[in-house]
Amino acid sequence: MTSLEKLIAVEDIKQLKAAYFRCMDTKGWEEFPDLFTQDAVFDVRGALEMPKPEVDYAKQPVIAGRVAILDFVRAGITPLISIHHGYMPEIEIISPMTAKAIWAMDDTLLPPPGGPFRKFQGYGHYFETYAFNGRWRIATLRLRRLHVEITS
Amino acid sequence: MTSLEKLIAVEDIKQLKAAYFRCMDTKGWEEFPDLFTQDAVFDVRGALEMPKPEVDYAKQPVIAGRVAILDFVRAGITPLISIHHGYMPEIEIISPMTAKAIWAMDDTLLPPPGGPFRKFQGYGHYFETYAFNGRWRIATLRLRRLHVEITS
C-alpha cells in the first residue's frame, strides 16, 4: 500500500470508531450493527464492574457476532444516559484488508433514579482489529480497564 | 477533489476546531472571530442549562454573525474557568469550499466563588458546517446535549 492509501485507511478507521461511539450514546441502533463484521468478537469481560480478584474473567464468554453485540449493547445502554469518548488512537494498517489499533477511552454511565448506582465512570484502552470489505468494520474489540469508579 | 486534497482539508478542519477550543479556554479573543465566517450561525440553545420540557428552544434566537458570536462567547466565558474538549470527529468534505462534521464534546465551567453554581459539566455533540475561503472557517455550529450536570 502507498502512504496515501494508509492515511486514508487511518482516517476511515477513526471515523468508524467515531460512529461507534456516536451510535452508542445517541442510541442509533439501526446504524450500529454494520460497524461490525458479521462474526465480530466483543470482549468487555470485567469492564463493567470493579475488577474482583476472585473472578477469572478469561473463563467468561465473549459476545460473538454482530447481532449478539447489538443485542448486548442495546440492552445495556437503552435505560441509561451514556457518554463514551475515545482518544489518541495508535492505528496500524497491516494490509488493504486488515488493521489494528489501540484507543484510550473513558465512559460515563448514568442509570435512571432507583438504579443500582448513580454514576459509573470507567477508564481504559480498547485493543481492536478491523477488516475491510467495501468499508472498514470492527472485527475484534477488547476493553481493558485502568480504573473504574462507581458512585452509589 | 483527490483523496489527498480531502485528507488535507480534514486535518485543516481538525486544527480549526482545535483553535476554537484553545481560544475559548485561554481567552484568545483576538484569534477567535476569524475562526468563523462573517455570517456564521451559532446555535447553543438550551445547552447551558438542564433542558426544561416547558421551554421550546426552537423558538429562541440563535447567535448570528461573527461579531455577535464573539460578544456572546466572550461575555459568557470571561468570568469563568472553562475547559472544552472535542473528540472523535466525523468530517465529510463535500466540495473544495464546503464541509460538515459531527464532534463529540464535553465542557466544564467553573464560576468564581459566589457564582450561581460551583461546577457545570456538559456532554454532547456539535453538528457543524464549514466554508473555505482562503482558509476553513466554521459556518454553522449547533450543539445538542446528551447530559448536563450542575453542582451547586
Place this chain on the structure above:
Amino acid sequence: MTSLEKLIAVEDIKQLKAAYFRCMDTKGWEEFPDLFTQDAVFDVRGALEMPKPEVDYAKQPVIAGRVAILDFVRAGITPLISIHHGYMPEIEIISPMTAKAIWAMDDTLLPPPGGPFRKFQGYGHYFETYAFNGRWRIATLRLRRLHVEITS
C-alpha cells in the same frame, strides 16, 4: 516537503503522543524513554499542585535528558493509578526534522489509600517540539494548566 509528507508526519506525531500517554498510564517504562530525544527537556513546573502565587516557577529547574525524564515520571507514577488524555492537536511540521504542537490535555491521578490526597484532576495544554531522526521524538514538552482540582 509535499503535503503528503506533512500529513504522514502529523499522523506519526499523533501516534508518538498516543504512545506517550499509553506508556505513562500502563507503566510501559521500557518503551517510554525512546519517545524522547536524548537531550529532551520536560517542563511541568507548577503543574502538579494548585499554582501558588508566591512561588516563581520559572526559577525551578526543568527535567533535562531522556533518562532524567524517565526517572522523574516513573517515580511519580509508579504508586498511582493515572489517566492522561490528549485532545485536539495543532501540529505544525516546520521541516523534515522539526515540528511543534499544542495539545489540550487532562489527567487524573489516584494515589493509594493513605496518600496525600484522594484524587488529582488537572486540565491544560502541552506546548511541544519534536525532532525526527529515524522516527519522531519529543524534544521539548511544557505543560501549562487551565485548572487543577485536588480532592482530599
